[in-house]
Amino acid sequence: MLRIMRQIIKVGTITEPLPTADGFEQLGAQLKGKIKQRFQGSLAIRFVDAGSCNGCELEVHAANNAYYDIERFGVSFTPSPRFADMLLVTGPVSINMKTALEMTYEAMPAPKLVLALGDCAANCGVFGQDNYAIAGSVADIIPVDAVVHGCPPTPTAIIQGILQVMDSHHHAG
Amino acid sequence: MTELSNTWFAERMGDHGIHSSYLEDHHPAHMPCLEIRRLDWAHAAEEAKRQAMRLVAIWAVEIVEEDASKQLYTYMALAHKEHRHVLLRTPIHHENPEILSISKHFISACRMERHIQDMFGIQVRNILDARLWIKHEHWPEDAHPLLYDFDGKTPMLSDPNRADIDYEYVPCDSECVYEIPVGPVHAGIIEPGHFRFLAVGEKILNMEERLGYVHKGIEKRMQGRTADEGLKLAGRISGDSTVGHSWAFAQACEYAANITLPKRASYLRGILCERERIANHIGDIGAICNDAGFAFMHMQCARLREDMARLHAEIYHHRLLMDNITLGGVAHDLSVEMREKLIQQTRDIAAEIEHLRAIYADTPSIQERVIGAGIVTTDEAKDIGLLGYVGRASGHSPDERIEEAYAPYDDLDVAIPKGKLGDVSTRMWVRFEEIANASRMVIQCLETLPEGDIQTPWNLPETGVSGFASIESWRGEIVTWVHFGENGIIECYSVRDPSAINWLGLELAVRTVPVPDFPLVNKSFNCSYAGHDL
Numbered sequence: 241m242l243r244i245m246r247q248i249i250k251v252g253t254i255t256e257p258l259p260t261a262d263g264f265e266q267l268g269a270q271l272k273g274k275i276k277q278r279f280q281g282s283l284a285i286r287f288v289d290a291g292s293c294n295g296c297e298l299e300v301h302a303a304n305n306a307y308y309d310i311e312r313f314g315v316s317f318t319p320s321p322r323f324a325d326m327l328l329v330t331g332p333v334s335i336n337m338k339t340a341l342e343m344t345y346e347a348m349p350a351p352k353l354v355l356a357l358g359d360c361a362a363n364c365g366v367f368g369q370d371n372y373a374i375a376g377s378v379a380d381i382i383p384v385d386a387v388v389h390g391c392p393p394t395p396t397a398i399i400q401g402i403l404q405v406m407d408s409h410h411h412a413g
Numbered sequence: 414m415t416e417l418s419n420t421w422f423a424e425r426m427g428d429h430g431i432h433s434s435y436l437e438d439h440h441p442a443h444m445p446c447l448e449i450r451r452l453d454w455a456h457a458a459e460e461a462k463r464q465a466m467r468l469v470a471i472w473a474v475e476i477v478e479e480d481a482s483k484q485l486y487t488y489m490a491l492a493h494k495e496h497r498h499v500l501l502r503t504p505i506h507h508e509n510p511e512i513l514s515i516s517k518h519f520i521s522a523c524r525m526e527r528h529i530q531d532m533f534g535i536q537v538r539n540i541l542d543a544r545l546w547i548k549h550e551h552w553p554e555d556a557h558p559l560l561y562d563f564d565g566k567t568p569m570l571s572d573p574n575r576a577d578i579d580y581e582y583v584p585c586d587s588e589c590v591y592e593i594p595v596g597p598v599h600a601g602i603i604e605p606g607h608f609r610f611l612a613v614g615e616k617i618l619n620m621e622e623r624l625g626y627v628h629k630g631i632e633k634r635m636q637g638r639t640a641d642e643g644l645k646l647a648g649r650i651s652g653d654s655t656v657g658h659s660w661a662f663a664q665a666c667e668y669a670a671n672i673t674l675p676k677r678a679s680y681l682r683g684i685l686c687e688r689e690r691i692a693n694h695i696g697d698i699g700a701i702c703n704d705a706g707f708a709f710m711h712m713q714c715a716r717l718r719e720d721m722a723r724l725h726a727e728i729y730h731h732r733l734l735m736d737n738i739t740l741g742g743v744a745h746d747l748s749v750e751m752r753e754k755l756i757q758q759t760r761d762i763a764a765e766i767e768h769l770r771a772i773y774a775d776t777p778s779i780q781e782r783v784i785g786a787g788i789v790t791t792d793e794a795k796d797i798g799l800l801g802y803v804g805r806a807s808g809h810s811p812d813e814r815i816e817e818a819y820a821p822y823d824d825l826d827v828a829i830p831k832g833k834l835g836d837v838s839t840r841m842w843v844r845f846e847e848i849a850n851a852s853r854m855v856i857q858c859l860e861t862l863p864e865g866d867i868q869t870p871w872n873l874p875e876t877g878v879s880g881f882a883s884i885e886s887w888r889g890e891i892v893t894w895v896h897f898g899e900n901g902i903i904e905c906y907s908v909r910d911p912s913a914i915n916w917l918g919l920e921l922a923v924r925t926v927p928v929p930d931f932p933l934v935n936k937s938f939n940c941s942y943a944g945h946d947l
């Protein structure tokens with residue numbers, strides 16, 4: 241136990257202040273404000289891999305590590321779509337995942353925010369739309385509020401994408 | 414390369430009256446491809462089993478011959494500890510496409526044979542399990558996407574008549590047994606797949622996997638592409654093994670094109686591959702501990718992994734090291750200053766991991782969860798042919814860095830941990846050891862990096878040649894086979910991720926494990942869904 245404490249103290253707090261470039265800090269504050277206002281301080285995200293190569297998952301995990309600490313904005317990942325305010329989808333939508341993605345979306349309560357994460361989610365990426373096994377990009381299957389490009393997007397881009405969904409006027413009010 | 418062909422297995426088969434002919438258009442010569450008669454197919458597998466070979470992969474292709482006729486073949490790749498790989502192939506009749514199953518001799522063949530049935534409509538006779546696999550029930554019945562004439566460019570529509578047909582899971586009539594369906598969408602941030610549990614009280618009686626949800630038609634997608642385009646796709650078969658898959662693909666193409674890498678380039682590949690191994694093991698160790706409620710390790714490991722990703726972004730322009738391998742070389746050379754940074758970080762991280770390992774070993778709450786959990790015995794591991802750290806933890810340790818000893822590993826001191834107990838704790842131990850060994854090799858490569866080019870100019874493979882390669886990725890052996898048509902265009906392609914075999918081990922490991930321990934055992938395997946489903 242002592243050793244664990246010592247290690248924790250030695251490493252200290254590594255969570256970084258938001259990068260100041262490109263007005264990120266303001267956006268971060270805005271996000272926190274928006275989450276507070278619209279979701280009483282807590283935004284629950286349900287994650288669905290609709291056919292990714294798992295590269296995007298690694299970066300979603302990274303957004304949770306102590307450096308980025310996405311939870312400090314009030315963002316948490318929930319195991320059930322029933323409590324989810326936002327759906328975070330990676331990968332092109334494979335024909336074998338299409339139904340599961342639709343069902344997950346259906347199971348969510350309003351406002352059903354959707355973020356399509358990564359080049360594949362945006363436009364099927366290297367796997368292509370002209371592919372027998374791909375049903376389409378995420379927006380071809382369910383309504384999408386914002387898209388983040390990148391293969392995979394960096395954790396910073398993921399956080400920016402979540403801000404973007406919060407900012408989208410699609411579900412205003 | 415004017416190597417002599419390896420005739421060992423041809424002679425063994427000859428002893429049993431199986432005639433084989435050596436195919437010169439299959440490279441490299443030390444991993445020969447032998448054509449045998451169709452009626453000898455299962456017999457050859459039986460002989461391989463007798464020779465203590467392991468099954469590497471089994472796949473099918475449809476090749477357009479010189480006279481424009483189409484020919485179906487099935488291939489089988491086998492490996493022997495000393496005599497290395499051998500490929501067997503046999504022609505399949507178009508009118509009556511069938512082959513005898515080899516799953517009686519090699520249980521891991523079964524799912525790959527089901528893949529062949531789904532993708533080509535070839536009937537595998539006497540197969541132990543004839544259910545659909547990658548082809549889910551809603552696919553049109555006559556869809557066999559890897560047949561040459563199948564339209565791979567139009568998204569397939571679900572067949573409304575088949576949408577309701579459900580997969581037949583292993584049933585149980587007993588009143589005390591209940592069924593738990595899980596997935597395809599899982600609770601955490603992980604890939605999709607379905608698990609069907611039969612449980613008695615808290616204990617798992619049987620767990621069945623149903624995969625294929627992230628099938629993206631990768632094998633079909635490769636057809637008609639240049640090797641360069643193919644390489645980019647190969648790097649996205651399983652994002653966490655991007656280096657391993659790119660290397661295996663590039664190596665298969667390089668064999669086909671008869672080019673060898675400058676020494677410096679192979680060292681640089683070794684550094685990439687071993688750094689990928691370290692990063693993934695660190696991430697997994699944290700995640701395994703987290704699944705047993707030891708969040709401290711998870712936070713620490715995630716921090717170290719992030720440190721690696723950041724240095725990768727700086728030096729290799731990609732946090733996960735994608736697109737760093739080129740045909741004939743690597744994309745980025747290392748300056749002296751970069752080498753210093755990499756050496757320093759590799760050393761620091763290895764030391765930090767040793768420190769965390771001591772804490773992990775001294776924490777009874779985690780030790781009680783991992784010791785004895787999710788066991789795969791040595792016999793079972795050998796039977797299935799488990800690969801990578803999963804195999805090593807159960808006393809079955811094929812390692813291509815030692816057996817195939819491709820560059821740069823022929824210059825390095827490769828040491829592999831050999832466990833025996835096959836539980837979560839041993840898989841953890843193997844991962845810790847592998848981090849230490851990989852770190853040592855990274856530093857050795859960086860300190861003894863040969864001078865010279867990082868790239869051999871790429872030249873197009875001749876029409877009709879094939880290349881086969883086997884690379885020890887962090888998860889275990891990846892094999893890739895590429896066949897080229899005119900103008901260096903890929904005509905057929907096959908890849909086998911280690912997960913295609915290791916998923917079977919998980920089914921065995923969780924029998925009699927309490928249901929709540931499943932995530933822990935599953936994480937200790939961490940098989941790739943994407944790599945399996947293709």
Ligand code: SF4
Binds near residue numbers: 292
């Ligand atoms: S965007 Fe890139 S990293 Fe993400 S799923 Fe697609 S190929 Fe993988």
